[in-house]
Amino acid sequence: MTKIGKRIIIIAIPVVVSAVLLLSSVFSAAKFNTFNCFSSFPAFLGIISGSENVTEIDGGKIIMCPPADSVEKLADYLKGKGIERDPENDMGGRIGFIENGEKIQFASRINGYYGLFTRV
Incomplete structure (x- = not known):
């Protein structure tokens, strides 16, 4: 060259x-x-x-929710998937949820999207 x-x-x-x-x-x-x-x-x-509009929980790895105006909207969506809100699990800019006794933390809003949850 x-x-x-x-x-x-x-x-x-x-x-x-x-x-x-x-x-x-x-x-x-x-x-x-x-x-x-x-x-x-x-x-x-x-x-x-x-x-872009994929909304899925698969094996506890990733969710990409459509833009949500509030934590309540996300909580309502997840409640339909069997995941309950757990405010005591909120920590460091993450929103806490619980599923079948297992704690989950979602990253807080990023440009209107919630995503990347991890099992605690």
Whole structure:
């Protein structure tokens, strides 16, 4: 590879990364009225793949809820799935729930979405 070819590659990589982050930031501004491109990047990829509105609890790994206005709306949704609200389990910006005696913590709102819950 020639010296010019190497320089083109060295320049192209940061340009591509910058373009992806800029596109994510524009998406973030349009969808969530914020410019935090890092927290909206997973949702951005979800839009591209067509799976943005996936709402699923599968084996206790991940949930992606549609935008919710309040913890109560999320609690109502999860109650239908057999998961009860557990305010005593709230900790460090996480919302506590309990399912069959097992404690669960959801990450708090990220751009209107709740997601990434973990078993405690």
